[in-house]
Amino acid sequence: MNNIGVLMTCPMSEYLENQLENRFSLFKLWNHSSPKPDFLKTHSSSIKAVVGNTKIGADANMIDSLPNMEIVASYSVGLDKIDLGKCKEKGIKVTNTPDVLTDDVADLGIGLALAVLRKMCVCDRFVRSGNWINGDFGLASKFSGKSVGIVGLGRIGSAIAKRAEAFNCSISYHSRSKKPNTNYKYYSNIVDLAADCQILFVACALTEETHHIVNRKVIDALGPKGILINIGRGAHVDEPELVSALLEGRLGGAGLDVYENEPNVPEQLFSLENIVLVPHVGSDTEETSKAMADLVISNLEAHFKGMPLLTPVL
Amino acid sequence: MNNIGVLMTCPMSEYLENQLENRFSLFKLWNHSSPKPDFLKTHSSSIKAVVGNTKIGADANMIDSLPNMEIVASYSVGLDKIDLGKCKEKGIKVTNTPDVLTDDVADLGIGLALAVLRKMCVCDRFVRSGNWINGDFGLASKFSGKSVGIVGLGRIGSAIAKRAEAFNCSISYHSRSKKPNTNYKYYSNIVDLAADCQILFVACALTEETHHIVNRKVIDALGPKGILINIGRGAHVDEPELVSALLEGRLGGAGLDVYENEPNVPEQLFSLENIVLVPHVGSDTEETSKAMADLVISNLEAHFKGNLGLKRVYIWNVV
Numbered sequence: 001m002n003n004i005g006v007l008m009t010c011p012m013s014e015y016l017e018n019q020l021e022n023r024f025s026l027f028k029l030w031n032h033s034s035p036k037p038d039f040l041k042t043h044s045s046s047i048k049a050v051v052g053n054t055k056i057g058a059d060a061n062m063i064d065s066l067p068n069m070e071i072v073a074s075y076s077v078g079l080d081k082i083d084l085g086k087c088k089e090k091g092i093k094v095t096n097t098p099d100v101l102t103d104d105v106a107d108l109g110i111g112l113a114l115a116v117l118r119k120m121c122v123c124d125r126f127v128r129s130g131n132w133i134n135g136d137f138g139l140a141s142k143f144s145g146k147s148v149g150i151v152g153l154g155r156i157g158s159a160i161a162k163r164a165e166a167f168n169c170s171i172s173y174h175s176r177s178k179k180p181n182t183n184y185k186y187y188s189n190i191v192d193l194a195a196d197c198q199i200l201f202v203a204c205a206l207t208e209e210t211h212h213i214v215n216r217k218v219i220d221a222l223g224p225k226g227i228l229i230n231i232g233r234g235a236h237v238d239e240p241e242l243v244s245a246l247l248e249g250r251l252g253g254a255g256l257d258v259y260e261n262e263p264n265v266p267e268q269l270f271s272l273e274n275i276v277l278v279p280h281v282g283s284d285t286e287e288t289s290k291a292m293a294d295l296v297i298s299n300l301e302a303h304f305k306g307m308p309l310l311t312p313v314l
Numbered sequence: 315m316n317n318i319g320v321l322m323t324c325p326m327s328e329y330l331e332n333q334l335e336n337r338f339s340l341f342k343l344w345n346h347s348s349p350k351p352d353f354l355k356t357h358s359s360s361i362k363a364v365v366g367n368t369k370i371g372a373d374a375n376m377i378d379s380l381p382n383m384e385i386v387a388s389y390s391v392g393l394d395k396i397d398l399g400k401c402k403e404k405g406i407k408v409t410n411t412p413d414v415l416t417d418d419v420a421d422l423g424i425g426l427a428l429a430v431l432r433k434m435c436v437c438d439r440f441v442r443s444g445n446w447i448n449g450d451f452g453l454a455s456k457f458s459g460k461s462v463g464i465v466g467l468g469r470i471g472s473a474i475a476k477r478a479e480a481f482n483c484s485i486s487y488h489s490r491s492k493k494p495n496t497n498y499k500y501y502s503n504i505v506d507l508a509a510d511c512q513i514l515f516v517a518c519a520l521t522e523e524t525h526h527i528v529n530r531k532v533i534d535a536l537g538p539k540g541i542l543i544n545i546g547r548g549a550h551v552d553e554p555e556l557v558s559a560l561l562e563g564r565l566g567g568a569g570l571d572v573y574e575n576e577p578n579v580p581e582q583l584f585s586l587e588n589i590v591l592v593p594h595v596g597s598d599t600e601e602t603s604k605a606m607a608d609l610v611i612s613n614l615e616a617h618f619k620g621n622l623g624l625k626r627v628y629i630w631n632v633v
């Protein structure tokens with residue numbers, strides 16, 4: 001398969017790059033984007049697969065530039081950077097990496113909630129500053145037993161719920177429709193969910209409907225003692241509203257893995273102690289990045305051997 | 315009961331101070347320790363109760379100085395700062411604050427493990443430094459599914475196990491004896507436990523037997539990919555050995571809430587990124603500190619009113 005062209009859209013995993021180079025004719029978009037912006041036109045006919053991620057996927061322009069494209073194998077579970085409509089129209093297959101990253105993302109969500117409520121990073125800074133000899137740290141807020149609300153009860157949302165239950169948290173959720181086979185309390189209205197819970201986790205897919213699903217009303221409903229944990233997409237949250245709510249004390253705290261304009265993060269947040277900020281590392285562990293890469297490779301190999309895809313979206 | 319003298323050993327909770335002041339004649343040891351070190355002798359005959367904590371409890375000297383002492387009500391679950399033998403000898407009752415703080419301490423243990431493995435505090439510093447625009451952070455280590463070892467399967471150890479199971483962790487433990495009614499794997503030897511697990515939680519009581527229970531052998535068995543989480547007492551761990559293991563990379567990482575000489579923490583640790591350091595905050599939440607204070611008050615009131623139902627430590631059977 002060494003003559004099959006595969007386009008990787010940006011650096012995402014050295015291991016994956018190596019694996020792709022061993023098997024295919026690999027083109028790295030970031031090596032070619034200047035000074036020749038028409039790289040795609042030069043090599044386009046040989047490229048049959050695109051490997052994208054949460055930064056650069058496969059938009060309409062790219063799809064139009066690659067006439068022989070057969071498959072997009074995304075190194076992510078999220079599909080918001082892929083023009084699914086166009087793929088469907090052109091019969092281009094799409095695969096992603098569900099399941100293998102579910103645990104990591106849920107772990108990070110719970111970790112962020114614990115870190116925010118128990119002020120763990122503030123504590124760590126306090127100890128390293130040497131200030132403990134001048135007096136005790138003070139009191140934080142208990143995590144166990146708090147009411148948890150989850151937006152999106154898919155794989156990741158369910159994994160968050162399972163973990164939170166072990167901390168004696170009550171679980172409620174909002175999604176497009178009520179899920180069968182669950183005892184968690186369903187809220188058809190996200191504002192009501194936010195009003196009734198103390199910690200709100202964003203764990204749904206990013207679509208046109210869920211853009212800014214966490215808006216001013218939801219933030220106000222969560223309130224000055226409420227905590228927002230976003231392990232979804234930055235665009236799920238109206239970021240300027242979130243920032244002003246935090247600065248004005250109208251929201252109790254936040255744990256954020258995603259932002260509207262990554263890698264840029266609003267600087268006004270940097271001095272706040274009631275938040276924890278991490279740089280879109282939801283699935284960034286050694287174990288999971290390898291598992292994701294292996295799944296991308298397996299999907300590509302299956303496709304080019306005419307076998308069933310492992311994790312098809314389209 | 316306003317004429318009953320109660321001695322508080324050090325600042326621990328303003329709420330508790332207020333509650334004690336409303337009910338008793340409260341003496342605050344830290345207001346009197348100098349220039350009159352014999353404060354205790356002056357007021358000693360009126361003091362019938364001592365409220366201590368993990369910093370200053372009731373040692374032999376104090377007990378000897380307070381001839382009318384009837385009860386020690388500790389604002390803690392740990393009893394290592396109380397001379398239990400002397401209390402038993404003199405018929406002094408001892409109460410502590412079990413259960414109300416179990417969840418908080420277990421939460422912190424799991425939080426520390428997540429923070430160490432996922433490098434959360436390092437990530438937070440990275441974002442706040444503005445460095446993300448220069449490149450991605452890199453990879454951390456997965457928590458879910460790792461093998462967990464727990465030293466001490468009491469209330470707190472069991473609460474840690476329950477939480478870790480929800481992350482698909484396998485659970486093993488070491489304690490003085492095998493616990494009935496549990497499916498977790500028992501190790502009579504802590505070195506073997508450390509060799510077989512990836513994350514080791516210290517959650518037992520501090521006694522003469524458990525002093526430095528985590529020593530060089532245990533640390534070596536845990537190894538360069540192993541993580542130590544100490545939410546017990548600093549004295550459970552041979553701290554110099556821990557520090558050199560971390561500096562030399564012989565131990566993968568650590569999450570520490572307690573240290574041998576609080577509030578002093580070995581400065582060589584401050585530059586390490588594979589550790590998370592917190593200042594003995596295991597039960598320091600608004601909710602739990604109030605619940606602990608209420609329990610101290612309830613025990614004191616029960617004692618002085620002669621009621622039953624104290625959350626008592628049966629000192630001839632130390633739990």
